[in-house]
Amino acid sequence: MSVEFKKVSEFPRGTLLALLTDAYLFDGRYEQSCHSDWQDCDDFFFEHSQIADKCAFITALDDEPIGFVVWDPRNMPEYAEIGHNCILSKYKGHGYGKLQLQEAMNRILQEETRKIIVTTNDDLIPAQRMYESVGFKMHQRRNSQNVADFIGEHIDYVYSLERNQT
Incomplete structure (x- = not known):
């Protein structure tokens, strides 16, 4: 099986939304809470293919999309936000x-x-472990700003090339 990192523009509109929907099937509250944001993400990257092909990619296994990652470059070179x-x-x-994370x-x-x-x-333990395994350090925990949100805390991680700074 061959893993490739492909341009978003190589896939049809709706691919990002479908990937997110499937990735969070373990708890239907994610789709209820995030569907609009997921749709906005899909719309944005398929309407702005130049940005998508520079700041996102789809991970494909034998040409089938199995995941994706996007990042915001607007504050680079100071920082980028996945x-x-x-x-x-x-x-x-x-x-x-x-x-996928290492490629990003x-x-x-x-x-x-x-x-x-x-x-x-805070409930996505495998994601926390993955970020820590590639060198991200927990920077802070903070309560969700949305009172209707079922998510208790957000955890911010930082990967820094600057010594002793996060």
Whole structure:
């Protein structure tokens, strides 16, 4: 089986939304809470293919999309912020998420970015472990700003090239 990192523009509109929907099947509250944001993400990247092909990619296994990652470059070179980062449910736990994250980090760091920031939720333990396994350090825990949100805390992680700073 061959893993490739492909341009978003090589796939049809709706691919990012479908990947996110499947990746969070383990708890239907994610889709209820995040569907609108997921749709906005899909719309944005398929309407702005130049941005998508520079700041996102889809991970494909034998040409089938199994995940994707996007990042916000607007504060580079100071920092980049990873946004959505997901793998289809049936491919979780096989190392594809870590490969995808490492590829994103390599691409971001090639731009001489000093820090990479990512936020996850306190209930997403596998994501926390993955970020820590590639060198991210927990920066802070903070309560969700949305009172209707079922998510208790957000955890901000930082990968820094600057010594002793996060």
